[in-house]
Amino acid sequence: MYPSIMIVDDEPSILQSLKGILADDGFEVSTASNGYEALKRIEQEAPDLVLLDVWMPGLDGIETLQEIKKISPVTQVVIITGHGTIETAVNATKLGAFDLIEKPLSIDKVIVSINRALNFRKLEEENIYLRKKTIEKNSISGNSPATLALKKQIAVAAPTDAWVLITGENGCGKELVARTLHQLSNRAHEPLVDVDCASIPDDALESELFGHEVGAFVGALAKKRGKFELAGNGTLFLDEIGNMSLKSQGKILRVLQEKKFQRLGGGRTLQLNARIIAASNKNMEQEIAAGNFRDDLYFRLNVIPIEVPALRQRTGDIPILSEIFLSEFSRQNQSTAKILTAEALKLFCSYSWPGNVRELKNLLHRLSITVNGDSVTEEDVPFPINSEKRADFAGSAMSCLLGINNFNDALMAFEKEYIRQKLTQHHQDIEETAKHIGVSPNHIKNVLKK
Numbered sequence: 001m002y003p004s005i006m007i008v009d010d011e012p013s014i015l016q017s018l019k020g021i022l023a024d025d026g027f028e029v030s031t032a033s034n035g036y037e038a039l040k041r042i043e044q045e046a047p048d049l050v051l052l053d054v055w056m057p058g059l060d061g062i063e064t065l066q067e068i069k070k071i072s073p074v075t076q077v078v079i080i081t082g083h084g085t086i087e088t089a090v091n092a093t094k095l096g097a098f099d100l101i102e103k104p105l106s107i108d109k110v111i112v113s114i115n116r117a118l119n120f121r122k123l124e125e126e127n128i129y130l131r132k133k134t135i136e137k138n139s140i141s142g143n144s145p146a147t148l149a150l151k152k153q154i155a156v157a158a159p160t161d162a163w164v165l166i167t168g169e170n171g172c173g174k175e176l177v178a179r180t181l182h183q184l185s186n187r188a189h190e191p192l193v194d195v196d197c198a199s200i201p202d203d204a205l206e207s208e209l210f211g212h213e214v215g216a217f218v219g220a221l222a223k224k225r226g227k228f229e230l231a232g233n234g235t236l237f238l239d240e241i242g243n244m245s246l247k248s249q250g251k252i253l254r255v256l257q258e259k260k261f262q263r264l265g266g267g268r269t270l271q272l273n274a275r276i277i278a279a280s281n282k283n284m285e286q287e288i289a290a291g292n293f294r295d296d297l298y299f300r301l302n303v304i305p306i307e308v309p310a311l312r313q314r315t316g317d318i319p320i321l322s323e324i325f326l327s328e329f330s331r332q333n334q335s336t337a338k339i340l341t342a343e344a345l346k347l348f349c350s351y352s353w354p355g356n357v358r359e360l361k362n363l364l365h366r367l368s369i370t371v372n373g374d375s376v377t378e379e380d381v382p383f384p385i386n387s388e389k390r391a392d393f394a395g396s397a398m399s400c401l402l403g404i405n406n407f408n409d410a411l412m413a414f415e416k417e418y419i420r421q422k423l424t425q426h427h428q429d430i431e432e433t434a435k436h437i438g439v440s441p442n443h444i445k446n447v448l449k450k
Helices: 012-024 035-045 061-071 086-094 107-137 145-157 174-183 202-210 227-231 246-258 284-289 295-301 315-333 342-350 356-370 387-402 407-425 430-437 441-449
Strands: 004-008 028-032 049-053 076-081 099-102 164-167 192-196 235-239 260-262 269-271 275-280 304-307
Touching: 004 012, 004 035, 012 028, 012 107, 028 035, 035 049, 035 061, 049 061, 049 107, 061 076, 061 086, 076 086, 076 107, 086 099, 099 107, 145 174, 145 304, 164 174, 174 192, 174 235, 174 275, 192 227, 202 227, 202 246, 202 260, 227 235, 246 260, 246 295, 284 295, 315 342, 315 356, 407 430, 407 441, 430 441
Parallel strands: 004 028, 004 049, 049 076, 076 099, 164 275, 164 304, 192 235, 235 275
Antiparallel strands: 260 269
């Protein structure tokens, strides 16, 4: 299909000459002699591009441009004028015109402008398609009452610029909620910048978030833009804000209050224009009561609170999520998508899923690889989801340990599996697990690294 172009001009000679030239270049060309006729035909034909004269009797070009953008926002408009002024060009651009060409017309300029406008339209269409795919990818799946309530909260909060605090257990989808909020907001065309607050040491916080100039400290050999600056007019996602030290919380609070900051070693004040979305897997009220989190920072972030339900609170979503994940893994493995039998699905729905959606996804990934055949049966489901496999699990684990000849290696293997199981029981909360089994959180982190 060839691009379609409509020429709108009250001079018959221009209509005739332009139509002939553009038709010879392979475009599908239609014409209109005034704004009213053009608008009527645009509704019917939806051309890819309109060449629009400014000075026409009745409805002039600027007024016609306004109406075109209402009828068909994606249609590109190139303005033609015999009395070009800076004011006309500025007004036309503000109203959505792609370009402005002065009479007498240079055919070469017209062709170049048309091709640039059509390429721009193609990029816009690709961006719309990619954004649609991104929204689909980040959509919250499920139709349980808890999930429907969550979707409603997201739909209300997303179009606003209000700051959001997302809470929920590890693995329940807090990051997915943050990405959905961004994609459905008016800032979707701007960047979404993630900050893992738990992983930033206090001494590196200012450089990481605010950036630095050359020579700001030993080793600062190049200028660095911080996360606040990189977010621009987009969204800044402060993940696991509850794990940040009190010292770091104070530094962030100052910036959030003043909405301005400076790079380390710099003198220029930069504005914070980004929308803030924060997330935590902790009970923030308990953290404040324990003196671990600043209440002033909490109240500043918690404009719109969104709590993501645990998977055990929305077990009605498990069949849908399982189907989605198994289809995804089949595409990755280039194999037929496996299905859960009714008995296997019943086991899935009766399990508490302490690791939430992340645990479900990881298990299905494993089963999609290890299970032969097209169905995952009750026999394929391992302990602890299938409690009848407890003896098999214990026997298998013991056999593995007894197969290790070196005592220290066996001790290390036991420690890894023991901590893995305890983390599952405590919803992957490292601090809570450490407190329960009597070790330090750093010890568990070191074991996980191994």
